[in-house]
Amino acid sequence: MQSDIVTRCAPSPTGYLHAGHAYAAGIAFLRARQAGGRFLLRIEDIDITRCRPEFAAAILEDFAWLGLSWEQPVRRQSQHFAEYAAALDSLRQRGLLYPCFCTRKQIQAEIAAAGHAPHGFEGAVYPGTCRHLGATERAERIAAGEAYALRLDIAAACRHTGNWPLRWHDEEAGAQSVMPELLAQGFGDVVLARKEIPASYHLCVCHDDALQGITLVTRGNDLFGATHLHRLLQALFDWPAPAYAHHRLLLTDSGERLAKRRNAPALRDLRAAGITPAGIWQQVGLDPGGFGF
Numbered sequence: 001m002q003s004d005i006v007t008r009c010a011p012s013p014t015g016y017l018h019a020g021h022a023y024a025a026g027i028a029f030l031r032a033r034q035a036g037g038r039f040l041l042r043i044e045d046i047d048i049t050r051c052r053p054e055f056a057a058a059i060l061e062d063f064a065w066l067g068l069s070w071e072q073p074v075r076r077q078s079q080h081f082a083e084y085a086a087a088l089d090s091l092r093q094r095g096l097l098y099p100c101f102c103t104r105k106q107i108q109a110e111i112a113a114a115g116h117a118p119h120g121f122e123g124a125v126y127p128g129t130c131r132h133l134g135a136t137e138r139a140e141r142i143a144a145g146e147a148y149a150l151r152l153d154i155a156a157a158c159r160h161t162g163n164w165p166l167r168w169h170d171e172e173a174g175a176q177s178v179m180p181e182l183l184a185q186g187f188g189d190v191v192l193a194r195k196e197i198p199a200s201y202h203l204c205v206c207h208d209d210a211l212q213g214i215t216l217v218t219r220g221n222d223l224f225g226a227t228h229l230h231r232l233l234q235a236l237f238d239w240p241a242p243a244y245a246h247h248r249l250l251l252t253d254s255g256e257r258l259a260k261r262r263n264a265p266a267l268r269d270l271r272a273a274g275i276t277p278a279g280i281w282q283q284v285g286l287d288p289g290g291f292g293f
Helices: 019-034 053-065 083-095 104-114 135-143 154-159 180-184 200-211 225-238 267-272 276-282
Strands: 006-009 036-041 097-099 150-151 166-170 174-178 191-193 216-220 245-247
Touching: 006 019, 006 097, 006 216, 019 053, 019 216, 019 245, 019 267, 019 276, 036 053, 053 267, 083 150, 083 191, 083 200, 083 225, 097 135, 154 180, 154 225, 154 276, 166 225, 174 225, 180 225, 191 200, 225 267
Parallel strands: 006 036, 166 245, 216 245
Antiparallel strands: 097 150, 150 191, 166 174
């Protein structure tokens, strides 16, 4: 019998996939298949500076070789910039976004001058330099062509949302509560858009999960902290909160996370070396039988 569970895998085409991507996709696929639900594939190619068509094509090729199947059409974020712009405009109209003109170097200098660098879930927390700029100065700097990012005013967003604490559930860690102080200390005023990236991962993933009716998000435990921010964004837009299952990350023999930037062996190279799909699934600790091998 078909259930209402809907999972997804959402890789970014910034390089060729490795075994860690196979593991993440395999978990989402199996959770849907075992429950008689639906599995979706999404291409998160919002970063137009790093994503490449050949990498997107390789994702489809690699996953099909591994025995995965998914519903059509595949959602490609680069085809939906207008939707994300509308979401950003909604936040702007509610006074929850502000332009930030700081460069990374300026932010680092200000943190250093303060004598401490508060760290949250994603590194050093932005000190809020541009939050208090007046409307006239903001308009003049934008009109002058100065580059800027759009940041979410976390304090204003928390006041706008109400209904604290916000809650979400992880299968392993259980019930989670989100409070304003956690968001302020853990994220600060996060960037939701910048010149080279029209909308951030955080905004787009929440938007698309809601739009596509995702009921269970399976992903690496490196994104556990980000889920607190995602819960705030869901509340701001009245989007439903899916259930979450954060799983382990695959590591190298030296204990480092498998990653493109660390030149983890690509699936296409393993395939060329004679490794079979069943061998990949055995390598990552999943039963090949669940994928038809």
